[in-house]
Amino acid sequence: DAGVTQSPTHLIKTRGQHVTLRCSPISGHKSVSWYQQVLGQGPQFIFQYYEKEERGRGNFPDRFSARQFPNYSSELNVNALLLGDSALYLCASSWWDRKNTEAFFGQGTRLTVV
């Protein structure tokens, strides 16, 4: 079975540009969460989506947005990129949003803003 897949794996963007990151959850999983991991830190929660609805949002500016599609895949969009947005962006999927369900992570997208 395929795990959580994210694309692209690496990305270089210029300040001020926009970026879209994509995530396909494990088959059967309906919940997708996004995390940002800056070098040397733990992942920070950005969004959670379940059944195409936003169920949680972390402390990130409005430049960050996301959506979930009918097939449960998801996109994370970041507008007006800043140097500080350079990070590993991780997507996690789980079967549903109940509190005791394990979340499985993809390999991440490494975003570098120059």
Next chain:
Amino acid sequence: SQQGEEDPQALSIQEGENATMNCSYKTSINNLQWYRQNSGRGLVHLILIRSNEREKHSGRLRVTLDTSKKSSSLLITASRAADTASYFCAVNYSGGYQKVTFGIGTKLQVIP
């Protein structure tokens, strides 16, 4: 912030020794999960322990949870060079959805 806090931040041991990492948190939780991360890649789920559980095992891994002390520990027995990685605890606090809050991790180095 309510993030879990791992201790120590770095740990270096010889192959074959046991490695113990600790995680503390601040308020009541639904569950606590441990993850491993190799060289800035994706996170690998190791164990989930629920708030009403005290100990769980998975192969060479043993996780304990003490809700009275708001702490958890991860023990890796008979460590191997391949265990070299960063280990994170992720806390799912009561009252929320599946948002998990990560600490900054423990960097484990196992020397062959």
